[in-house]
Amino acid sequence: MSNTDKPFLSVRDLKVHFPTDDGLVKSVNGLSFDLERGKTLGIVGESGSGKSVTSLSIMGLHRTGTKRGAPQISGEIWLDGQELVSADPDQVRKLRGKKMAMIFQDPLTAMHPYYTVGAQIIEGYRAHHPGTSKKVARTRAIEMLDRVGIPQPDKRVDNYPHEFSGGMRQRAMIAMALVNDPSLLIADEPTTALDVTVQAQILDLIRDLQKEFGSAVIIITHDLGVVAEIADDILVMYGGKPVERGPAATIFESPEHPYTWGLLGSMPRLDRELQDRLIPVKGTPPSLINVPSGCAFHPRCPYAELTGGRSTGEVPVLAEAVPRHYAACHLPIAERHRIFTEEIAPRL
């Protein structure tokens, strides 16, 4: 297949299984999605749904081979015509930080405390531009700090991470990630560790930079509010599998999957009456070793009995409910729409 046939990023039946003493942890168990340049995909799910493991797989940041704690990875990850799962680790390393870059959740722990912010940006630049002088790389680092909105970048470049505020640190992380103009940017919970006011600024920044550089962006979050602001498409994960996928607007307006209803119901909203209580998703996240039979969500699903026993016996697959909007649910589509409009929507 030539480069033009394939989407820019294409994940096909990705499985990431970690062997442990207690059994095989199926963190990601059959995930497929596509992403084009200039588009933003939001991957949403609770802790342990497999969203971070997915991003680390794309970046090739899992341990490899026979190393302790190394997962078994199968499936395909195509980035701009190159397959990454079966690729030589050193080939993937050369793409890391250059073609694809990542922003992490907590910018304080994600930066080395002993090196200046500038040194850490310069290092990333020079790793992919061998032969560049420190001076040129430093100019580039200052330019990037300026671009992400850090005041007095020529002075701040020599500061240590602990001398930055939380929001500034995340900006610096973004500068570090974007220093080589990556075409894919993965942001793993980029705003979770930040104040609400700063969160919005960081999301705006990511959106602006995406427009400017035309890169593909994956935002991983458990916060639907974040993806509502920034994502074109949303992928909802549960127990290592995708349960719903579609354009962001559709997912917010007419979500198909009961788990997504739960996520929306548990999201605090300013336009909601104060006396209305949040509706939690009852129960606990599933074990990834003994995943519930059939639909992994069935023990927590209020509508499981309406499937006529299929929810416990049969694994649902993603099926197109309405054009471009997929859900993995045994409930008949008409029934889902009825439940949503009659029971769920009024409470949201």
Add this chain to the structure above:
Amino acid sequence: MLVYLFRRLINVVLMLLVVAAVTFGIFFMVPKLTGTDPALLYVGKIADKVAVEGIRHKMGLDKSIVEQFWLFLKGIVVGRSYNAGTDVTHCYAPCLGYSFKTEREVWPLLLDRVGVDFSLAIGASILWLVLGTATGIVSALRRGTALDRISMSVALAGVSLPMYFTGLVSLAIFVGQLGWFPRKYTDFTADPVAWFQGLVLPWVTLAFLFAATYARLSRATLLDVLGEDYIRTARAKGLREPVVIGKHALRSTLTPILTIFGMDLGGLLGGAVLTENTFNLRGLGYEAVQSIASSDLPVIMGVTLFAAFFIVIANLLVDLLYAVVDPRVKLA
């Protein structure tokens, strides 16, 4: 920075003052408890009442405890004179008094002894620092392999086996059976080669003991560091693994090593009792044992103060170095 240094130096002086007070307290209390008379100890076996009183007066033992402590401190800082009428003995600063047994000044005696400890500490510390941390690092990077298990077992042996066991065994083999090394300490200035030969076994056995701790510590620290987010960031930047380990992981690993290295080195300079006695090295540790065995109180006090001095200084140096290594540490 300068303010900090000044404050720390005052701290050092205060610490030493406390140690001096405690040791002086022992000096004053022990004769009371054991029913001996320090003046009698100075005079020796032939105790002539007049001579004893003379010494008591000359050494200032007839003065009050506070006055005696003051004179003791003054002696350390500016020196002191012992005079009994026309019979004046001047003891230059830092004066730590006179040995009961040899009637020599304590300070020159300590200076004589400390050379051995410096020699012992320099060789051994280089060995254990290099070998210990290298072993720990390799073990951490090859975690779970046979190499890791073997080195950690050896390290466990190193931590567990006491010096007087490893020391005596190595003496029996390399000196007794093979005759490779002399069992004798030669001063460096006298003959560097003999100095080296005489110290090889003590260095190696002492280093084995310490290296084990360093190997275990550096292994555990490196494994912790490798799990840090910033190591993942370094990898996410596409750095080569040797750079990730060598530049990012090792720098953080060495910080705790530095701390215990300073402490160990400081402690060692104040005397290595077991090593010195095993290898017949006449250093401060040996002197400490001798003086305790013979109740030579002034020497005990001197050795204690001397050892405390090294530890306090090592502490200070470690703290200063910390600020160099870790930019988050502010000296204020």
